[in-house]
Amino acid sequence: MSEAVSALAGARGSGLVELADAGVTGMITLRGDLPLLGGALESVLGLGLPGQRQVVTGQRGQVLWMSPDELLIVLPYAEAPGVAAALSAALGDAFATVAVVSDARALITVTGAQARDVLAKLMPVDFADFPVASVRRTRAAQVAAALWRESETEWKLVCFRSVASYVFEALATVAQPGGEVGLYR
Amino acid sequence: MSHRLGTGGRLIDRARPMDFTFNGKTMRGYAGDTLAAALLGAGQVLVGRSFKYHRPRGIMASGAEEPNALVGLGEGQRYEPNQRVTTTELFPGLKASSQNHWPSLEFDVGAINAKLWRFFPAGFYYKTFIAPRPFWKHLYEPIIRRSAGLGRAPDAETHDADRYEQIYAFCDVLVAGGGIAGLKAAREAADAGKRVILVEQTAHFGGRAVVDGLEVEGQGAEAWVAAQLAALSSMPGVTVLSRTMVSGVYDHGYALAYQRIADHTPGAEKPRHRLWRIRAGQIVSATGAIERPLSFAGNDLPGVMLASAVRDYVVNWAVSPGKSVAVVTNNDDAYRTALALHAVGIKVPAVIDARREATGDLPARVRAAGIRVIEDAAIRHVEGGKAVTGVALCRFNSDGGAVIETLSCDALAMSGGWSPVVHLWSHCGGKLLWNEAGAFFRPDPARPPLGADGKGFVTCVGAANGELGNEGEAPMLPVWLMPAQASYDLRAKAWLDPQNDVKVSDVQLAAQEGYASVEHTKRYTTLGMATDQGKLSNINGLAILSDALGQPIPQTGTTTFRPPYTPISLGAIAGEARGGIFQPLRKTPIYDWHAARGAHWEPVGYWRRPYCYPKAGETHAQAVSREINQTRKAVGILDASTLGKLVVKGPDAGRFLDMLYTNVMSTLKVGKCRYGLMCNENGFLSDDGVVARLSEDTWLCHTTSGGADRIHAWMEDWLQCEWWDWKVHVVNLTEQFAQIAVVGPKARALLEKLGGDMDLSAAAFPFMDWKEGHLGDIPARIFRISFSGELSYEVAVPAGQGLALWERLMEAGAEFGVAPYGTEALHVMRAEKGFIMIGDETDGTVIPQDLGLGWAISKKKADFLGKRGMEREAMVSADRWQLVGLETLDGSVLPDGALAPLPGKNDNGQQETQGRVTSTYFSPTLGKGIAMGLLHKGPARMGEVVQFQNASGGTVAARVVDPCFYDKAGEKQNV
Amino acid sequence: MLLLSCPCCGVTAEETEFANGGEAHLKRFGPGSTDAEYEAYMFARKNPRGVHFERWRHAYGCGKWFLMARDTMTLEVYGTYKAQTTEPPAELQAHIKARRPEWEGF
Structure with a gap:
């Protein structure tokens, strides 16, 4: 059996923060009217519908608010095709789109007390206004990324697969010791 | 001669001496010195040669406004030209070298230009080298370029050894300037619970007040500053940064601040500079004021300094610019310099005051100290060659014909009054008012730069707002030329812009030749166009131009202040974007395999695609021919993962694609493929590719490699902004799939060998069909399409299994003579x-x-x-x-x-x-x-x-x- | 560098997250239109010195297009609104009129 590999092949980095490839991760893009999608989410995954720029976490995975008509489900890699099929079935003939995008992305975890200072070196985001369980789509250096906050010190960043090594290297570069800032204390 | 005083110096630590070299000569300074203080302390008055005439130049100022003392700093991978000694903090082992001289600083051949000064008036180059035309490009320009210019550019082959970074920051109030006014503004905002960033361009807070020993709120300035800093640093939401300069203010409260983290500790494992990209609700400019020089003959000689700078050197670093220092002024403030010098035992032969009489409190204290005050007097000219030896005086209201007295001195402190630093106010459109009494431009509070809400977002406080704190002092006398009716010979040696070697006579000549606009005069004479951007020369130059044009200064106006306030490093502008992360490099899932096989790359947008795979001894052309021959005769495989893959789904998807493509896509049968063209509204061809109908309401549109994001955005544009009631979703699945073209007469045999659940026979899988199933155990969608004219399949698999499929194809294909081929073979075959x-x-x-x-x-x-x-x-x-x-x-x-x-x-x-x-x-x-x-x-x-x-x-x-x-x-x- | 507020995802962010799409509220003229209509649609732009309605896409964010009323002289932003409309909302027009009494209207 051919095993899927992640773009970063388990890369790790250590500096002002800990960086890690989260490995292959299941992701499903849902497009459609959010209340409609919410019904399918509830029935298939038991997950509630996130509010604007919010993340809902449950037993079987997470669901992220991506735009007024788009959600991203994050779950174990192997479960993505089955869940996508179940969601499609639950949505029936309704105008909605379910697409597995697990392989199109890379997922990087950024952990540490200085994570906000490090992320602020690449992302034009005000981290003073970024509570746990919220998500922000923005720019990481020169590419698009989505970032969400798992806890006080743990963040997840998702980017396109093709630029995974660019993003990882950029993070590792600005996380080098000596680059302490102290902006977010 | 300049020298270190035996005691004092509030910023230096005499217990920590530091050796450094200047032009290879070892000198000694102290921790806390700037390079300027250390040079003067070591008796080095001559520090460089000027840009055009190669005149000897010394240190004129004590901060960012310094026009003369630029040096090459460091060596090898840390060499940097044009560094101001006044803003360079001393560190052990610092290596500096002077600029613009040959063969040596003391003896310079180029100084012959100075002897020919009559032949180098304003616009000299424009006038002299205009004809014959071809001579400019081939003869004049190369020679002029070699002899002009400031420091030597770093060697192209060296690479900056340091790292740089940027950071995005947000605050309610950004305060630029850590003097008393800035600290007060920061404290006030912080006390109100605002998020505050306070930046100070030097390593020390307090501005002039701590040098002049003023009292603030009933406390000594030094103690007050320390208390404020301690309070601010402990407050949440307050960020205090020293060695950080707001270099520019831009639209909607955006500002750049340039932090010099490790300039004073080279080799430290730190970023050298950090560029702060700050978005502020309000920006408070507390940038102080800059003292103006006076225009008299020989005002550029080493040893002629700003009066405030002399005070800074004495008080901060215990350095005196001379053994005997005369003072020339048009205002009371410079008397503080006389007192400061007197207090440390330096002889002040006289204070020369252009005013009819000097009657204020400060002149009285100077007289009480036994220092002579000469009223209604001017410097006729400065005597000396590479250093000041004396000054010849005349009546202020004269042409300088009659010398009234000659004073012996080895340095001269001058003050022409003060100009508020209005740069940050002006960068984004804040307008100025002329203040007649102080003879300076100050911010016009009625016309601030406007933010997103239409309200002003910059305020100026303290000296930057024209509040010079000189209440109670006698009025200053605007002095733009000394003596007031100086003869041509004197004017032609009176420097306005010492960095660009522009003299009073040059500006007057420009006016005479018809340059009435200040912006044109600036460009014609190069006044204020050097790296100091005319911080010292701006107002003096305007005044001379206004006088020559016979109109008041406000009517002449001022040139536009543009960022950066002082030059910032290219490294800071680039930030992390260098080397491997200079720009994003998009990699397909098979990239590493290509790289390991020595692929020669072709950039396609940000993608890198193999152009060909040259074998040992093969040229690229030979490799391309081999790849084509092998593909046409046997089988080749191409990494086509970069192709755009857009899923278009919904009840109106067919109708939508019929609008986007020039041909009809709604009639395409499920299971079939069709080639399509997309045009823009001009009818011009924009993209092409194969469309496959996946289901009743779903199509998969392939775009060109470079077109995926553009076409995705194009589709979203029409769906969101024109046909927003159409029920269509577009999902960009470009990167979800690795796509491999398997091409050539043996293509079918190769795919069949991988096994799986799809019937690939010609009968079951005709041209322009697609199938979904497995190749071996890998889930795959196969499109039978051809861009080469051969039997050809494009196989899409989840990106995470792309490399596995590729390796299987290579392995299974060995018996068929499989060859990987690159983009050039692809191009040739499609052209055939x-x-x-x-x-x-x-x-x-x-x-x-x-x-x-x-x-x-x-x-x-x-x-x-x-x-x-x-x-x-x-x-x-x-x-x-x-x-x-x-x-x-x-x-x-x-x-x-x-x-x-x-x-x-x-x-x-x-x-x-x-x-x-x-x-x-x-x-x-x-x-x-x-x-x-x-x-x-x-x-x-x-x-x-x-x-x-x-x-x-x-x-x-x-x-x-x-x-x-x-x-x-x-x-x-x-x- | 402008600061923009996306009405689709509620984010206020700097210009580098967005892509400008030129003048808003253009009416498309396709087959059957006169040369003059087609020219107006394709090429004639108001390019005003003052109040301007323009298209922006939150390209690095939620991906949605929205419209913005902005003053090209002062860079004042009067407001942003959803792209799915043929004219600026009445309250926005009233706000612009209040800020710019000399504005001739949409």
């Missing part, structure tokens, strides 16, 4: 088939009909994007250039882009042409050069021989042929 390539055959002015693609344009559809544009007169004209194949008579390869000339010239005097080459290659299949081109009425001219220009100025004859050179009947792909 006469297939167009977006970006080669198209250039944004080509409609599908030009390319013989009329068959792909629906006649039945009432509308599609570009249909109206194609109906325009010029588009339906019979006179268009159209696609043909081209075969050289001698078998050679036509130059890419070659034009086919016609006799005669067009209205612009250019050669008339009738066509051009759009794609040209050596075809290994045919053993000769083949090309495609656009030719006037081309398809009607089959068989005709047309001349194309070659690179050596001659022409090459090519026969017009059908663009399909290979297997026109399509027998190879339909097997």
Whole structure:
């Protein structure tokens, strides 16, 4: 059996923060009217519908608010095709789109007390206004990324697969010791 | 001579001496010194030569406004030219070298220019080197460029050893300047619970107050500053940064601040500079004021310094610029310098005051100290060569003809009054008012720079707002030239802009020659255009110009203040974007395999695609030919993962695609593929690709590699902004799949060998069909399409299994003679088939009909994007250039882009042409050069021989042929 | 560098997250239109010195297009609104009129 590999092949980095490839991760893009999608989410995954720029976490995975008509489900890699099929079935003939995008992305975890200072070196985001369980789509250096906050010190960043090594290297570069800032204390 | 005093110096630590070198000579300073203080402390008065005349120059100021003392700093990978010694903190082992001199600082051949000063007036270069025209490019400019310029550029082969970074920050209030006014503003905002960033460009807070020993809120300035800093640093939401300069203020509260983290500790494992990209609700400019020099003959000699700078050196670093220091002024403030010098035992032979009388409190204290005050007097000229030896005085209101007295001194402190630093106010459009009493421009509070809400977002406080704290002092006397009616000889030695060597006489000449606009005069004379941007020269120059034009200063106005306030490093601007992360490099899932096989790369947007895979000893051309031959004879595989893959789904998807493509996609049967063209509303071809219908309501649109994001955005634009009631979703799945083209007579055999659940036989899987299933155990979708004319399949698998499939194909294909091939083989093979390539055959002015693609344009559809544009007169004209194949008579390869000339010239005097080459290659299949081109009425001219220009100025004859050179009947792909 | 507020995802962010799409509220003229209509649609732009309605896409964010009323002289932003409309909302027009009494209206 051919095993899927992640773009970063388990890369790790250590500096002002800990960086890690989260490995292959299941992701499903849902497009459609959010209340409609919410019904399918509830029935298939038991997950509630996130509010604007919010993340809902449950037993079987997470669901992220991506735009007024788009959600991203994050779950174990192997479960993505089955869940996508179940969601499609639950949505029936309704105008909605379910697409597995697990392989199109890379997922990087950024952990540490200085994570906000490090992320602020690449992302034009005000981290003073970024509570746990919220998500922000923005720019990481020169590419698009989505970032969400798992806890006080743990963040997840998702980017396109093709630029995974660019993003990882950029993070590792600005996380080098000596680059302490102290902006977010 | 300048020297270190025996005691004092509030910023230095005498217990920590530091050795450094200047022009190879070892000198000693102390921790806390700037390089300027250390040089002066070591007796080094002469620090450089000027830009144009190579005049000897010394240190004039004590901060960012310094015009003269620029040095080359460091060496090798840390060498940097044009560094101001006044803003360079001393560190052990610092190496500095002076600039603009040859062979040595003390003896400089270029100084001959100074002897010829009469021949170098304003606009000299423009006037002298204009004719004959060709001489400029080949003779004058190269010589002038070699002899002019400031420091030497770093060696192109060295790479900056340091790292740099940027950070995005947000605050309610950004305070620029850590003097008393800045600290007060920061404290006030912080006390109100605001998020505050306070930055100070030097290593120390307090500004002038701590130097002049003033009292603040009933406390000594030093203690007050320390208390404020301690309080601010402990408050949440307050960020205090020293060694950080707000370099520019931009739209909507955006500001850049330049933090010099490690300039004073080179080699530390830290970023050298950090550029702060700050978005602030309000910006408080507490940037203080800069003292103006006075314009008199010889005011640029080493030893002539700003009065405030002299005070800084004495108080901060215990350095005196001389043993005997005269003071010249038009205001009371400079008397503080006389007192400061007197207090440390330095002789002050006199304070020379241009005013009729000096009656204030400060002059009284100076007189009480036994220092002579000479009223109604001026410096006629400064005596000395490489250093001041004395000053000759005359009456202020005179032409300087009569010397009233000559004073012996080895340094001169001058003060022409103060100018608020209004740069940050002005950067984004804040307007200025002329203050008559102080003779300076100050911010006009009624006309601030406006933010997103339409309200002002910059305020100035303290000296930056024109509040100089000189209440109770006698009025200053505006003095723009000293003596007031100085003769030409004196004016021609009175420097306005010492960095760019602009004199009073130059500005007067410009006015005389008709330069009435301050912006034009600036460019003509180069006044204020040096790296210091005229911090010292601006007002003095304006005043001279206004006087010459016979109009008041506010009517002349000021030049535009532009960021950065002082130069910032290119490293800080680049931030992390250098080396491997200079720009994003997009990698396909098979990238590492290609790299390991020595692929030669072709950039396609941010992607890197293998151009070819040269084997040992093979040229790229040989590799390309081998890859083509192997593919056409056996089987080749191509990493086509970069192809755009957009899923379009919904009840209105068919209708939507019918609008986007020129042909009909709604009638495509599920399971089938169709080639389609997309045009913009001009009718010009924009993208092409194969569309597959996946289900009743779902299509998969392939785009070009470079077009995926653009076409995705194009689709979203129409769906969101024009047809927002249509029920269509677009999902960009480009990166979800690795896509591999398996091409050649053995392609089917190779795929069948991998096994799986799909029937790949010709009968079950005809051309332009697609199937979904497994190849071995890998889930795959296979499209039977061909861009090469061969039997061909494009296999899409989840990206995470792309490499696995590729390796299996290589392994299983060994027995068939499989070869990986790159983009060049792809291009040659498509050209052999006469297939167009977006970006080669198209250039944004080509409609599908030009390319013989009329068959792909629906006649039945009432509308599609570009249909109206194609109906325009010029588009339906019979006179268009159209696609043909081209075969050289001698078998050679036509130059890419070659034009086919016609006799005669067009209205612009250019050669008339009738066509051009759009794609040209050596075809290994045919053993000769083949090309495609656009030719006037081309398809009607089959068989005709047309001349194309070659690179050596001659022409090459090519026969017009059908663009399909290979297997026109399509027998190879339909097997 | 402008600061923009996306009405689709509620984010206020700097210009580098967005892509400008030129003048808003253009009316498309396709087949059957006169040359003058087509020209107006394709090429004639108001390019005003003052109040301007323009298209922006939150390209690095939620991906949605929205419209913005902005003053090209002062860079004042009067407001942003959803792209799915043929004219600026009445309250926005009233706000602009209040800020710029000399504005001739949409």
